[in-house]
Amino acid sequence: MLTIHGVTRSRASRIIWLCNEIGLPYKQVPVIQAYRLRDPDAPDAPLNTHSPAFLKLSPAGAIPVVEDDGLLLTESYAIIMHLARKHGAPVGPKSEAEDALMMQWCFYAATAVEPDALTLLFLHGRGQSQSGEDQALIANAAERLVRPFQVIEDHIARHGYLVSGRFTVADIAMAETMRYAQGYGPLMEQFPALHQWLTDAQARPAFQKMWEARLAEPE
Missing domain, CATH: 1.20.1050.10 (Glutathione S-transferase Yfyf (Class Pi); Chain A, domain 2)
Structure with a gap:
């Protein structure tokens, strides 16, 4: 199943909208932007873009990130084009x-x-x-x-x-x-x-x- 790392209040919104359009199931891991937290590095801070676990997926520390059948992909425009090509009829390219x-x-x-x-x-x-x-x-x-x-x-x-x-x-x-x-x-x-x-x-x-x-x- 597709995994989307990132809260919906981010550029992940465009990926989620696309998934809703084409009926593509996904799991969402709610990674929040570090700048929205008082202390993103605190031991009790929620998973965020400064968290070491997330930085292993995205060294740039940016959401969204997706995992799709072994492919790890960043950059929301690239992600939605990939998903549209792979799953996206009729909203994906036909030629x-x-x-x-x-x-x-x-x-x-x-x-x-x-x-x-x-x-x-x-x-x-x-x-x-x-x-x-x-x-x-x-x-x-x-x-x-x-x-x-x-x-x-x-x-x-x-x-x-x-x-x-x-x-x-x-x-x-x-x-x-x-x-x-x-x-x-x-x-x-x-x-x-x-x-x-x-x-x-x-x-x-x-x-x-x-x-x-x-x-x-x-x-």
Whole structure:
């Protein structure tokens, strides 16, 4: 059985969403991020990304990590592409061309969207008050996201989904990445097709199941 190391309040969420979509059973080991703990190295600390047992799996100290039939794999985008290829019909690639396009959108999510979207999440999305410096960082991140969001908006408006006109692992990757910026209204309201696509993706039962489990975890 697939083993997912990482709490759902992490990039493991995209793996769990995919597993829910394709009915792939898994065991989850709830490794928590060390930065969320007061003293991650305390003897009574829960299993976390500083724990020696976890560092044997991930020397980088990052979640998620999966074990799949002897394969130890890190990096969430690589993990979901692997699982989609192996188990993922109909959300996985049906041809080499589809595989390439799905990888293209995963890389685009990782490089063009995620860094600035995370800035919006950490500085705006959690509701804390912002200093003038933070407000400038938020504005700059939102401005940088306009171009990639417009690319995705235009594509979604024409095709409905990212690859082959159907919901695929590429949509999971992009939707979970864009979710970080979702709470920043001044950005999202510029892209109605993108907003609707994201709303529809998050209405899927597989996402809702993942999200319910995520909310059940401690913040």
